[in-house]
Amino acid sequence: MRQSAIRKMAKLSSQPGIISFAAGAPNPATFPAKEILQIASEILASDSHNALQYGSTLGFSGLIDAVIDFCNWKKLPRVNRDNVAITNGSQQALDLLGRVFIDPGDSVFLELPSYIGAISAFRNLQANLVGVEQTQDGIEIEDLISKIKSARTAAHRPKLLYLIPNFQNPSGRSLSALKRRRVLEVAETYNLLIVEDDPYGEICFDPELQGGLAPIKSFDQDERVIYLSTFSKILAPGLRAGWVLAASSIIEKIELAKQACDLCGSMLDQRIVADCWNRGIIRDHLPWIRSFYHSKCQVMLDCLDKHMPAEVQWTKPGGGLFLWVNLPEHLNSEALLHKCLENEMVSYVIGQPFHVNGRGAHTLRLAFSKENEDNIALGIERLARVFKSYLG
Numbered sequence: 041m042r043q044s045a046i047r048k049m050a051k052l053s054s055q056p057g058i059i060s061f062a063a064g065a066p067n068p069a070t071f072p073a074k075e076i077l078q079i080a081s082e083i084l085a086s087d088s089h090n091a092l093q094y095g096s097t098l099g100f101s102g103l104i105d106a107v108i109d110f111c112n113w114k115k116l117p118r119v120n121r122d123n124v125a126i127t128n129g130s131q132q133a134l135d136l137l138g139r140v141f142i143d144p145g146d147s148v149f150l151e152l153p154s155y156i157g158a159i160s161a162f163r164n165l166q167a168n169l170v171g172v173e174q175t176q177d178g179i180e181i182e183d184l185i186s187k188i189k190s191a192r193t194a195a196h197r198p199k200l201l202y203l204i205p206n207f208q209n210p211s212g213r214s215l216s217a218l219k220r221r222r223v224l225e226v227a228e229t230y231n232l233l234i235v236e237d238d239p240y241g242e243i244c245f246d247p248e249l250q251g252g253l254a255p256i257k258s259f260d261q262d263e264r265v266i267y268l269s270t271f272s273k274i275l276a277p278g279l280r281a282g283w284v285l286a287a288s289s290i291i292e293k294i295e296l297a298k299q300a301c302d303l304c305g306s307m308l309d310q311r312i313v314a315d316c317w318n319r320g321i322i323r324d325h326l327p328w329i330r331s332f333y334h335s336k337c338q339v340m341l342d343c344l345d346k347h348m349p350a351e352v353q354w355t356k357p358g359g360g361l362f363l364w365v366n367l368p369e370h371l372n373s374e375a376l377l378h379k380c381l382e383n384e385m386v387s388y389v390i391g392q393p394f395h396v397n398g399r400g401a402h403t404l405r406l407a408f409s410k411e412n413e414d415n416i417a418l419g420i421e422r423l424a425r426v427f428k429s430y431l432g
Contacts, residue, residue, distance in 0.1 A: 122291060123288060271316075340363065
């Protein structure tokens with residue numbers, strides 16, 4: 041087991057006066073706190089005995105129904121109660137799926153770079169983690185096929201392909217519509233399961249892009265795709281409500297694994313989330329959330345254009361909470377981070393821990409979700425000052 045680089049940086053970034061581009065948490069300004077307070081008060085006044093009691097391992101039935109409605113809203117096919125499990129955030133879903141499917145030495149394929157939480161969950165179960173190259177439109181199909189064949193040759197059974205297709209954490213990239221169908225074809229050919237993790241899909245800055253972000257699960261004809269999502273980014277992460285959409289046989293195994301993990305999630309949290317969906321609070325709030333993060337992202341992109349030296353490159357996400365920076369390969373983002381903290385009071389997350397192949401020392405992730413726009417502008421100017429000093 042290894043410490044999360046994101047959690048480690050969150051501690052450093054909490055010091056007074058630091059402009060933090062490290063923590064990728066949703067901004068508290070987006071939480072509908074008044075509505076949540078009202079709903080919680082009503083639930084506790086009318087049904088506290090059940091809301092404060094143990095509940096079903098697979099989740100509160102009202103939230104399962106809300107998730108089904110959410111799936112219908114996203115045009116995901118063939119969803120019923122047997123296909124849904126509620127988890128304590130999608131991070132728990134990753135851990136449970138690993139427990140169900142991974143034997144030591146099994147190969148799990150991930151994008152380069154990929155989400156640290158998934159890397160930790162699968163590494164802790166002694167998986168053989170295989171990184172697959174990305175281009176601007178997502179995972180490189182030919183490299184994926186090559187890595188699958190190599191794993192087979194090395195007797196590391198190919199088991200799972202883990203993808204974040206929309207505004208990926210950490211790169212901000214999205215998988216193209218063509219590649220969404222191609223990865224499913226590859227999974228069918230080589231008998232892989234796909235874990236499609238989609239926490240950011242609703243934070244799309246341009247509504248016209250939404251049509252190209254159809255979940256891979258929506259093309260799935262033989263229940264090969266396990267779809268994960270969460271209400272953390274579009275409601276509030278303190279209400280621990282993620283969910284899994286999968287074949288009923290997989291949900292049955294997740295239930296067994298979850299019984300050994302936490303018995304059940306918080307019934308109060310789940311009832312609050314269900315009411316927030318059923319009352320339209322989440323859907324009504326989404327346009328404002330998208331605009332809120334779009335504005336911050338645009339400020340960061342404009343300031344990068346203005347201040348960064350030509351040798352530095354970055355992604356331009358169409359949604360989500362992050363963008364990805366590539367420094368010249370002779371620079372080390374971890375060494376530079378100490379200078380940024382000491383000299384300029386600004387932080388980011390280093391890129392190497394997002395890579396399962398040990399590379400990425402010259403990369404870093406910037407989150408635009410936390411800071412206000414003035415601090416974003418000031419922080420990018422400070423970062424650029426440090427990078428320029430190392431580039432002559």
